[in-house]
Amino acid sequence: MKAVVIDKQKELVWSDVPDPVLGQNEILVEVHAAALNRADLMQREGTYPPPPGWPAWPGLEVAGVVLEAPLGSRWKAGDRVCALLGGGGYAEKVALPEDMALPVPEGLSMAEAAAIPEAFATSYLNLCLEGEMQAGDTVFIQAGASGLGMAAIQLAKAMGAKVVTTVGSGEKERFVRELGADVVINRKKQNIAEALAEHPVDVAMDCVAGPNLGPCLETMARGGRWIIIATLGAAVSELNMLDFFKRGVKLIGSTLRSRSSDMKAEILKGLEERLWPAFSSGEIKVLIHETLPMTEAARAHAILERQENLGKVVLTLK
Secondary structure: OEEEEEOOOOOEEEEEOOOOOOOOOEEEEEEEEEEOOHHHHHHHOOOOOOOOOOOOOOOOEEEEEEEEOOOOOOOOOOOEEEEEOOOOOOEOEEEEEHHHEEEOOOOOOHHHHHOOHHHHHHHHHHHHHHOOOOOOOEEEEOOOOOHHHHHHHHHHHHOOOEEEEEEOOHHHHHHHHHHOOOEEEEOOOOOHHHHHHOOOOOEEEEOOOHHHHHHHHOOOOOOOEEEEOOOOOOOOOOOOHHHHHHOOOEEEEOOOOOOOHHHHHHHHHHHHHHHHHHHHHOOOOOOEEEEEEHHHHHHHHHHHHOOOOOOEEEEEOO
16 A cells, blocks of 8 residues: 655655554554644654554544454444544555544544544543533633644533633634634734733643743643643743642643553543534534645645644545
C-alpha cells in the first residue's frame, strides 16, 4: 500500500510501505479521510514520535470502511467508522484496536467524521475527566478557532459551561462567537491575564503555556484546574507558588497520545454515549476549513503552519 512518509529532509512523500498486519482484536480499515492535527507537525519535526507499535507515518484520526474484523467483533466488513489512532492515518489502510473505532454519525461525510476523534476525545479527556467540568463552570480554551478549539467550545457549551477563549484576528473572533463562545480575547490586542481576571475560570485547557502561564494562573477561581496539553508558546514559565497553593489551584499536564489503548477506548465510549446524538442532529457541528488529496499532505501542513485554518484540514483518498 501507499502512505505519506517523512523522509530525512522532513519532507512528506507518498511512498510504498508494507501492508498493515492485524493483531489480536484489531480491525483493518480502508482509509477514506484523515484529519490533520498540530501533533502531525511536531512529529514531522522529530519532536513527537508515535507510541510503540504504531506506524512511523503521521495521522491520528481517520474515517473509512472496515475491510476485516475478528469474529465476535462489534464491526463487520463494510461498516463505516471513524477512529482514533496512535499514528499511521496518512495511508491507504490502517490496523487498529477494534474499540478505538466508532460508527460514523448519521448524516456526516467521511471528511467530517475523520475530524471528530482526536479533537473531541482530547476535549472530553481534558475538560470532563481531568478538569471535572460541571454545568455552570467558566471554562478557558486557548486557540478557539483551531480544530481542537472548535471541538472544545462546542463540548463545553453542550454541557452547560460558560466559555472564554482566545483568537488572533477579527475573523476568528466572529467564528468562535458563532460556535457559542461567551467571551473572546484577541491575544494580539488584549492582555490575556487581565481579561481572565474579569472572568475567573474554573477549568482551563491550554495548548500554549509559555511565559504568560504564571500571570494567568493567578486569575483562576479557587480550586481551579488548569490543564496543559501542549507548549506552543514555550516550555518555561515562572509561577507564584505561594498564591498557587493557597488557592488550591491544580496544574495538570495531559496528553491523549500517550494514554493506553484501554484508556482511549473508555474516552471514546463516553464520547459516543454523550455526544453522538448531538452530531447527528447538528447541535454539534464539525467545521472543515479545507479538504485536500492525501498526496498533497505538504500543502495541508502549510495551512496549519501559517495558522490559516478556521476548523479542520482533512486529507481524502476516496
